[in-house]
Amino acid sequence: MAEARSLAITGLGNPVADRFARRLLEGAPSLRVIGLGQRMPAGLRGRIELVAVDPGASGCGADLEAALRRHEVDRVLHLPFEVAPGETFPEGEGWLARAAEQVAHASARAGVERLVVLSSTMLYGACTTNPAFLGEGQRLVGHPGSAWLRDQCRAEEMIARAALANAAPAVTVLRHPWLMGRGVRNAIALYFASQLVPIPLGYDPMLQFLHPRDLQDALESATFDAPRPGVFNRVPGDALPLSRLLALAGKQPLPMPRRGLLSVPGAPRLGRGDESPAVFYDFLCAGWVADGERTAETFSPPIYSTREAWAAFGAAHGRA
Numbered sequence: 576m577a578e579a580r581s582l583a584i585t586g587l588g589n590p591v592a593d594r595f596a597r598r599l600l601e602g603a604p605s606l607r608v609i610g611l612g613q614r615m616p617a618g619l620r621g622r623i624e625l626v627a628v629d630p631g632a633s634g635c636g637a638d639l640e641a642a643l644r645r646h647e648v649d650r651v652l653h654l655p656f657e658v659a660p661g662e663t664f665p666e667g668e669g670w671l672a673r674a675a676e677q678v679a680h681a682s683a684r685a686g687v688e689r690l691v692v693l694s695s696t697m698l699y700g701a702c703t704t705n706p707a708f709l710g711e712g713q714r715l716v717g718h719p720g721s722a723w724l725r726d727q728c729r730a731e732e733m734i735a736r737a738a739l740a741n742a743a744p745a746v747t748v749l750r751h752p753w754l755m756g757r758g759v760r761n762a763i764a765l766y767f768a769s770q771l772v773p774i775p776l777g778y779d780p781m782l783q784f785l786h787p788r789d790l791q792d793a794l795e796s797a798t799f800d801a802p803r804p805g806v807f808n809r810v811p812g813d814a815l816p817l818s819r820l821l822a823l824a825g826k827q828p829l830p831m832p833r834r835g836l837l838s839v840p841g842a843p844r845l846g847r848g849d850e851s852p853a854v855f856y857d858f859l860c861a862g863w864v865a866d867g868e869r870t871a872e873t874f875s876p877p878i879y880s881t882r883e884a885w886a887a888f889g890a891a892h893g894r895a
Contacts, residue, residue: 578799579603579606579649579650579798579799580606580607580647580648580649581606581607581608581609581646581647581648581649581650582599582606582607582608582609582648582649582650582651582652582798583608583609583610583611583626583642583643583646583648583650583651583652584596584608584609584610584611584623584651584652584654585610585611585612585630585651585652585653585654585655585674585678586612586652586653586654586655586656586693587610587612587614587615587616587619587623587625588612588614588615588616589654589655589656590759590760590761591654591693591754591787591790592652592654592655593616593618593619594787594791595652595654595791595794595795596608596610596619596623597618597619598791598795600619600622600623602795607646608622608623608624609623609624609625609626609642609646609648610623610624610625610626611626611628611630611639611642611678612625612626612627612628612629612630613627613628613629624646626642626646628642630653630655630673630674630677630678631655631669631670631671631673631674631677632673633673635677636677636680636681637681639677639678639681639685640681640684640685643681643682643685643687644685644686648685648687649686649687649688649689650687650688650689650690650691650798650799651678651682651687651689651690651691651744652691652693652794652798653674653675653678653679653690653691653692653693653734654692654693655671655674656671656693656694656695656727656730668722668723668725668726669726669729670726671723671726671727671729671730672726672729672730672732672733674730675692675729675730675731675733675734676730676733676734676736676737678690679733679734679737679738679741679746680737680740680741682744683737683740683741683743683744686743687743687744688743688744688745689744689745689746689747689797689798689802690734690744690745690746690747691746691747691749691794691797691798692731692734692746692747692748692749693748693749693751693790693794694727694730694731694748694749694750694751694806695724695727695750695751695752696709696750696751696752696783696808696810696863696865697717697718697724697727697752697845697858697863698715698716698717698724698727698728698731698750699713699715699716699863699865700715700716700717700718700724700861700863701718701857701858701860701861701863702716702861702863703861703862705861705862705863707862707864708864708865708866709808709863709864709865709866710808710865710866710869711750711805711806711807711808711866711869715728715731715732716728718854718857720850720851720853720854720857721845721850721854722850723845723850724845724854731748734746734748738804745802745803745804746804747797747802747803747804747805747807748805748806748807749790749793749794749797749807749809749870750806750807750808750809750865751785751790751808751809751810752782752783752784752785752810752863752865753782753783753784753785754784754785754786754787754790754884755767755784755785755786755881755884755885755887755888756784756786756787756788756879756884756887756888757887757888757890758787759787759888762843762844762845762855763843763855764888765841765843766841766842766843766855767824767826767888769826769841770825770826770827771826771827771829772821772826772827772828772829773829773830773831773835773836773839773842774817774821774828774829774830774831774859775830775831775833775836775856775859775860776830776831776832776833777830778817778859778860779816779817779818780816780817780858780859780860780861780862781814781815781816781817781862781864782814782815782816782817782820782864782881783810783811783813783814783864783865783881784811784881784884784885784888785809785810785811785877785879785881785884786811786877786878786879786883786884786887788878788879789809789811789877789878789879789884790809792874792875792877792878793807793809793870793874796874796875797874803873803874807869807870807873807874808865808866808867808869808870809867809870809874809877810864810865810866810867810870810877811867811877811879811880811881811884812867812871812876812877812880813880813881813882814864814881815881815882815885817859820881820882820885823882823885823886823889824885824889825889833853833856836852836856837851837852837853837856839852842855842856843855
């Protein structure tokens, strides 16, 4: 961390970005950390300077570049994709893609050395034709019913184009599966916290869960260790059937037909509050297990397996 002078984070206000900001402040108190956005979590006020700029607003690239230059930023972490329960993104479809494009090009023009982007293995899509393990070269298809995932796919495309057009910064993209562990509070975790868990009738998908500690470790390594440009699946080395996960946690599955599932109270709506829960249930029907071998060789392997991440979560919500 000593080589980094100043670091900027987008996405403050979501759990992943806030947790990483706190980790930075604890591990490197001399590092200057600024936020690029319009929200500052109460726990970070007075510890991080907020530059009030909306990365996804049309035409804000010059403001982003000026902020990066003014604060002599040499590392940028673009972490806007996670959403806390009950919250939505500030704009409609297209905001994520615009933010990615403008952050990437502003970073290049301002002389930023490194750009780290957090993405999701959900972008591979919930497809019955998916291979057993999805490598980083797999085409991103998102979900036809999800503007949120469609926008994320477009955002990754913008990041890739900017990386090709600019010699710097070095760009690292980390794709992760659903997060699970003690203290995780998102739409997925809240759904699985119930003792009776509605699931699609006739399906038992293999699932991967990543512990937040393993995501934070990868973010830190990508930010401060030797540059590792490229796209990486940050996933555990194992996957378990949904039925096995529920049994380990002492939870009761409630198989239901699709029409019944869509009427279940509290069904997760991924990303945006107005999206149909059908998107979530499709990811409980088709396989989307990612291959993390390349990432484990490049970064340190994850500490927690899917089972251990689930157990850390289940310690508070069952008996996993």
